Amino acid sequence: MRGLASDAPDGCLLEVRNVSKRFPGVVALDDVSLQLRCGTVHALIGENGAGKSTLMKIIAGVYTPDAGELRLRGSAVHLSSPRQALQNGIAMIHQELNLLPYMSVAENIWICREPVNACGVIRHRELYRRTHALLERLRIDIDPQAEVRTLSIAARQMVEIAKALSYESELLIMDEPTSALTETEAQHLFAIIRELQAQGKGILYITHKMDELFEIADQVSVLRDGKHIGTDSPRNLTRHELIRMMVGRELSQIFPREPARPGAVVLSAHELTLEQQFHDISFDLHAGEILGIAGLLGSGRSKLAETLFGLTAASSGRLSIEGCEVRVDSPRAAMARGMAFVTEDRKETGCFLALSVLENLEISVLNRDFVRFGFVRQRAVTQACAAMSRLLRVKTPDLHERIGNLSGGNQQKVLLGRWLLSGPKILILDEPTRGVDVGAKAEIHQLIARLVAQGMAVLMISSEMPEILGMSHRIMVMHEGRVTGILERAQADQVKIMDLAAR
């Protein structure tokens, strides 16, 4: 083994010793100890709120621990800022991407470290050359001069990774790096991770996806309620055991498979087209079924959902709801037709982060209910929201908590609740469990299954193969804006879907 690994006798790169961290009213971390070795991928799992993010942020210098210490290659370090962590060879790739949208890929990667000439002027040619070399090394095909805002989420993620690697860090912290990636892109990332591993770097890998963990991790540590539950090699653990360690309870089933009992056609698309995005999309959606939409990023799945909901107008094609041809040219019109839409990006198009849970829940239903002469019947709507919050088991101190203070899974539950309050017949879900912990994920799946059993029609876009396969009654696969096949549940499997999605 080369490099700095030799500094510590046992190849231990970072030791977390008895670290505790408290926030007002919450013990986020309670006496946690971990050891991270060189050349290993160390997975960190746990439900949202288990303390993963806090631990990660302590290692990355964002927070300082209330008690305990970090030892880097055998000697204690005090990290008081992310910058200091970087100088010590610790880089973090954030789950929520922190790139500057109006600057180029190269400028983002080398920010504050731009190559400059004697007068302090940036040498752009050198900047692009370096970026090109870096991206080449990682086999990432992105133009160094492209503005970040023009890139897809997956490409931005790759830029973040390249940026972290550009610091020649020894410890990389990855926070759910695959949450916005498709299978192929994730495989690409894993190849990069294995390469880094071979170079002797340590990787702290936070994830919610079990399959990934078994594929990539050498060690896995489970956190629950701020406590370290255990660390072991994934080889010695089964999926079931891991889930049990995380949630501390048995999950009866991972996917609540309801038998298909499709009713009448409620939504029918005929040759729906949006120039540059998707073409000739035709499908029928029945009451009481989940139609899954699979496809790689860029397949036009999300655009299709936005068009169905009236956020963008289709260039041609017809849409009928319950047999009547309709024009849906605004979300309001879509809602009037009984549609609801949980978008892909919670932060951008879902949550009102500055507002309370209650205000986030009630906003859509106020368009049609609980209002008399413009005045909101607050008591009634609050009661309905409280009931919804209980039904979805949203974990919040109360309805007046700011939604920004909730975990991702709970935010997602609130968004689902927002739409369920309006009593939709057709529910469009775009990545309904992205960045949601295992417990909340299972709850959301069970809820969807229950709604469908009651006759709701669900259109579900998902990049997670198990979710698509486990939940859908039929699966529509898209590739570059066209439908490449609609599979029945019985005949669908991962290979067939990938075959249709990536032809």
Added chain:
Amino acid sequence: MPQALAQRTVPAGSARRARRFPPEASILLVLVGLALAFELLGWIFVGQSFLLNQQRLVVIILQVSVIGIIAVGVTQVIIAGGIDLSSGSVVAVTAMVAASLAQSSDAVRAVYPALTDLPVVVPVVAGLAVGAAAGLLNGTLIAWTSIPPFIATLGVMVTARGVAKWYTRGQPVSMLTDAYADIGSAAVPVMIFLGTALVFHFALRYTRYGKFTYAIGANPQAARVSGINVARHLIVVYTIAGTLSGLAGIVTSARAVSGQAGMGMMYELDAIAAAVIGGASLSGGIGRITGTVIGTMILGVVTSGFTFLRIDAYYQEIVKGAIIVVAVIADQYRQRARGQRA
């Protein structure tokens, strides 16, 4: 007994939680602190009480009531994620138009010699209409062309000032009817200010209009997905703000018993300051009328306090500027403290 208590504190989700402190509490403390400081300084340097003077208390609010009326509208614009720089100029235009329709027959060179001694309702309605039109223009520009609110209202600010001067070629409009002048006399402006504040406090908290305004300011994209007609709602918000500026213009001209093109100069900045001191966030989604009212009072107390202590007006502006900046800094700390837990 403990059981009964438990039942009362955890009702089935219907009750509004008693927050430890409403967000206005800290700013109210500042207001009280400033008032007490002036009280203390008053006894030391002037030898009389600052607060125990009913006349002064009325004057404190009276001199900021026009700013307050504007600030009520501006607060709504800021909550919706925008900004309105045109308020001061709109005050001038409405003051001119309303005054020109409020002249008495004694006026030597009336703007409209045929239209004197009109019932007071005519200039009032005309003034409000002019304000509403300016607000409608702001809103339409912002909602339909998606130019930033700062630029749109800056344009309207300059244009409206020009219109105010062009209207009478720069001549002031005087000799107004007594009925019109009454609008600005005694405590009427204070009542108008507190009345509008009350109306829009309720509108923001208890109506769909208010809920949508907060939602749009917090996240316009999510608001659109949630089925809110964002463009139309923004037009409504700016029109309300414009109408309130119009109301402020009427009060201003009534108080001065004349209309002048230079009226309302920089009022927009005082109004924004009042809203921001009161806790409104320029990034949208946050703000309350109660906070704005307290913010307005702080501006009033500072002005009165300095006059009372016979300190130069120059220092007044310096201190006012400092208060605005300190208020925003304090607000940021407060928000950061809240966000930490995420």
